[in-house]
Amino acid sequence: MLDALSERLQNTFRRLGQHGKITEEDLDAALREVRVALLEADVNFKVVRDFIAAVREKALGQEVMKSITPAQQVIAIVHAQLIEILGGDQQPLKRASQGITKILLCGIKGSGKTTLAGRLALHLRSQGMRPLLVATDFERVAATEQLQVLGQQINVAVYSEEKAAPSPQVARRALREAERTGANAVIIDTRGAVALDDGFIDELAALADEVDPTEVLIVVDSMTGQEAVNLAKEFHEAVEGTGIVVTKVDSDARGGAVLSVRSVTGLPVKFITTGERLEALETFHPDRFASRVLGMGDVVTLVEKAKAAIGERDAKEMTRRMSRGEFDLEDFLQQMQQVKKMGSLAGLMEMMPGLGGLKQQLGGATLDDSYFKQSEAIVQSMTLAERHRPDILNGSRRRRIANGSGTTPADVNRLLNQFTQAKKLMQAMTSNKGGGAGGLRRMLGF
Numbered sequence: 108m109l110d111a112l113s114e115r116l117q118n119t120f121r122r123l124g125q126h127g128k129i130t131e132e133d134l135d136a137a138l139r140e141v142r143v144a145l146l147e148a149d150v151n152f153k154v155v156r157d158f159i160a161a162v163r164e165k166a167l168g169q170e171v172m173k174s175i176t177p178a179q180q181v182i183a184i185v186h187a188q189l190i191e192i193l194g195g196d197q198q199p200l201k202r203a204s205q206g207i208t209k210i211l212l213c214g215i216k217g218s219g220k221t222t223l224a225g226r227l228a229l230h231l232r233s234q235g236m237r238p239l240l241v242a243t244d245f246e247r248v249a250a251t252e253q254l255q256v257l258g259q260q261i262n263v264a265v266y267s268e269e270k271a272a273p274s275p276q277v278a279r280r281a282l283r284e285a286e287r288t289g290a291n292a293v294i295i296d297t298r299g300a301v302a303l304d305d306g307f308i309d310e311l312a313a314l315a316d317e318v319d320p321t322e323v324l325i326v327v328d329s330m331t332g333q334e335a336v337n338l339a340k341e342f343h344e345a346v347e348g349t350g351i352v353v354t355k356v357d358s359d360a361r362g363g364a365v366l367s368v369r370s371v372t373g374l375p376v377k378f379i380t381t382g383e384r385l386e387a388l389e390t391f392h393p394d395r396f397a398s399r400v401l402g403m404g405d406v407v408t409l410v411e412k413a414k415a416a417i418g419e420r421d422a423k424e425m426t427r428r429m430s431r432g433e434f435d436l437e438d439f440l441q442q443m444q445q446v447k448k449m450g451s452l453a454g455l456m457e458m459m460p461g462l463g464g465l466k467q468q469l470g471g472a473t474l475d476d477s478y479f480k481q482s483e484a485i486v487q488s489m490t491l492a493e494r495h496r497p498d499i500l501n502g503s504r505r506r507r508i509a510n511g512s513g514t515t516p517a518d519v520n521r522l523l524n525q526f527t528q529a530k531k532l533m534q535a536m537t538s539n540k541g542g543g544a545g546g547l548r549r550m551l552g553f
């Protein structure tokens with residue numbers, strides 16, 4: 108995600124910083140490039156215009172050009188301005204002060220509402236709430252079933268009705284069901300239209316009137332860019348939204364929707380989703396997202412993901428083994444599986460400061476998830492003794508493993524080299540002595 112935009116901005120600032128000092132002309136040339144980059148990323152033209160004007164004014168006002176590190180200062184101003192257009196502080200999901208928290212999801216067909224319903228249920232449950240999912244889409248044959256399957260998958264109750272009924276009535280009965288079963292959050296999935304015609308808007312407005320929602324989240328598919336942003340504005344005018352969720356950010360190299368939607372609608376982005384897996388829901392933090400746009404990485408989100416995927420206890424045990432140098436191929440395999448749980452490798456690299464660029468250098472081939480599959484297959488073709496003591500892996504064992512995993516001895520060697528390097532790096536990072544000085548441990552918070 109964001110690859111194209113991020114790369115262009117980084118190139119622009121690299122050039123700007125080359126000669127140390129910069130003139131007003133240099134600044135304007137760089138801002139012209141930023142402007143083109145943002146427009147090509149499909150950011151709304153008014154948002155771009157205001158953005159460039161604000162950055163220019165601040166840069167000139169702060170006499171950036173006279174400082175010793177003008178390029179860095181321009182980047183800092185751009186960063187701050189990005190945070191501002193993304194909405195400033197993070198806006199948490201509202202909770203009802205008493206009674207049931209009611210979340211209404213709306214958006215056009217295919218924007219990702221139903222999937223989001225499941226994701227929010229997981230999210231709320233992880234915060235100790237008891238969610239109930241509500242199906243109100245009778246138009247698409249399999250819509251109710253899709254939600255039921257999701258509910259089963261994550262073990263969250265789903266309220267649905269067999270016979271088609273007006274959605275306000277369904278919602279009223281669903282709320283009664285929530286009270287009866289002690290659910291304290293309902294997530295109402297709605298039908299999506301292709302366009303916002305009157306019938307659709309009236310139905311949605313009636314539903315909102317009936318429910319009196321705590322949150323009306325407008326779901327925006329980032330792949331459809333400005334069109335989605337304009338639709339979000341129309342939705343907001345029709346039903347008074349309270350927040351935005353931008354979906355499919357993983358499939359969007361440009362980022363225009365995320366960067367425009369706040370300014371165009373005035374509503375805060377509360378979440379983004381970054382993959383097909385249910386876990387791929389991220390609380391939206393304007394500052395972290397701005398860092399990602401500028402290729403500065405997002406370590407905080409990375410660590411949060413790691414904690415969620417690995418679990419505090421396993422992480423502690425793993426770090427202990429790493430620091431003692433006991434880390435073996437069995438651990439390596441386990442770790443790969445955990446990284447897989449955290450999302451795509453390419454997405455993770457983007458959050459590592461300085462690694463965004465590396466991704467381009469390495470090219471897609473080494474970084475898609477088939478890399479994991481191959482590595483897993485290799486380790487799984489080893490005996491337990493071999494996994495614990497990789498030093499016994501001589502030529503004939505390596506050939507056997509290559510055959511067993513459908514790879515080549517060169518692949519096996521590559522994996523073993525990576526393992527050795529990872530082991531060294533981890534020992535350095537986790538030990539209390541040495542250069543890493545427990546950096547990883549501190550990062551993970553224990």
Ligand code: GDP
Nearest residue numbers: 216217218219220221222354355380381382383
């Ligand atoms: P709805 O019609 O608004 O209910 O949309 P769905 O929830 O059924 O989603 C439509 C399609 O988008 C499904 O195939 C989802 O798997 C996919 N999808 C949803 N969110 C994401 C995302 O963040 N990333 C990707 N790659 N696909 C997504």
Ligand code: MG
Nearest residue numbers: 220221244250
């Ligand atoms: Mg749906």
